Amino acid sequence: MSVFPVPVDMVLLIASRLIHYPGNDFDRDLEWMMNELENETQGETKEAWTSIVQLFQSMPLEELKKIYVETFDWKEKTGLYLTAQELGDSRKRGAALIKLQKLINEAGFDRLDGELADYIPMLYEFLAVAQENPAVERLKRRLAAATFRISENIEEKNPYALVFKRLMTDVFLAPSVEELENLKKERETADLEELPYPLMYDA
Numbered sequence: 548m549s550v551f552p553v554p555v556d557m558v559l560l561i562a563s564r565l566i567h568y569p570g571n572d573f574d575r576d577l578e579w580m581m582n583e584l585e586n587e588t589q590g591e592t593k594e595a596w597t598s599i600v601q602l603f604q605s606m607p608l609e610e611l612k613k614i615y616v617e618t619f620d621w622k623e624k625t626g627l628y629l630t631a632q633e634l635g636d637s638r639k640r641g642a643a644l645i646k647l648q649k650l651i652n653e654a655g656f657d658r659l660d661g662e663l664a665d666y667i668p669m670l671y672e673f674l675a676v677a678q679e680n681p682a683v684e685r686l687k688r689r690l691a692a693a694t695f696r697i698s699e700n701i702e703e704k705n706p707y708a709l710v711f712k713r714l715m716t717d718v719f720l721a722p723s724v725e726e727l728e729n730l731k732k733e734r735e736t737a738d739l740e741e742l743p744y745p746l747m748y749d750a
Contacts, residue, residue: 556675557583558717561596563671565603565710566619566627569611577604592717599709606706618707624700629665632693633730640665650682667693691719692730 561583564576580600587593603611619627626632630643648664651657654677662669670690677683698711715721722730 555718557587558592558596558714559671559675561600562710562714562718563668563675565599566668566707568615569603569608571608573608573611574604592713595713595717599706599713602706602709611706614705614707618701618705622700625697627667628663629667629670629689629693631665632667632696633689647686650686654678654683687719688722688726691715692722692726694719695722695727696730 561580564580567576577600581597581604584593584597584600618625623631623635629647630640634640634643644664647670651664651673654673656673656676667690670686674683674687674690694711694714698708698715701708701711
C-alpha cells in the first residue's frame with residue numbers, strides 16, 4: 548500500500564460516491580469531494596483523486612448514466628455486488644448476504660434502503676467508518692479481490708476504471724494468485740450447483 552497524505556477513509560468515501568448511480572444530486576456530491584480534497588496536504592494521491600473528480604465533473608450527466616448502466620448493470624465481471632462477484636447467481640448468495648447484514652448490524656450500522664447488503668459502494672463506506680476487527684479485515688480482503696477483478700475487466704477508456712485502479716493503489720493489497728484461484732473455483736462450483744438435473748440434448 549502506498550504512503551500518502553489523504554486518509555484511507557476519505558479515499559473510500561470518495562470512491563463510494565463516485566460509483567453510486569449518478570443521480571440528479573451527483574453534482575453536489577462532486578462538489579463535496581472537491582472541498583474535502585482541497586483541505587488535504589499536497590501529494591500524488593491528492594492530485595490523482597482530484598483529477599478523477601474533475602473528469603467526472605466535466606462529463607454530461609446523461610452520458611455518465613449511460614456509461615454506468617453499460618458498465619455495472621450489463622456486465623457480470625464488473626457488477627457492483629460482492630457476493631455476485633464471488634458466487635455468481637448461486638443459491639449460496641442468500642446465506643452470504645445474511646452474514647454480511649449481521650456484520651454490518653453488529654458494528655452498529657444499517658444498510659441503505661433499497662440496496663442489498665453486498666452493494667460494493669456501501670461496503671466501501673462501511674470500511675471507512677467501521678472499527679477494525681478480524682471480521683472487518685476478512686471483508687476488506689474480499690473487497691480487495693472483487694475490486695481487483697472489476698479493475699481487470701473494465702476498459703481503460705472508461706472513466707470508472709480510474710476509480711478502481713486507484714483503489715488498488717491507495718487502499719487494497721492485490722489478492723494473491725491463490726485467492727484469485729479460490730474465487731474462480733467458488734464461482735464455477737456455484738454455477739454448477741444451479742443445475743437441478745443433467746441437461747439432455749437431442750441427437
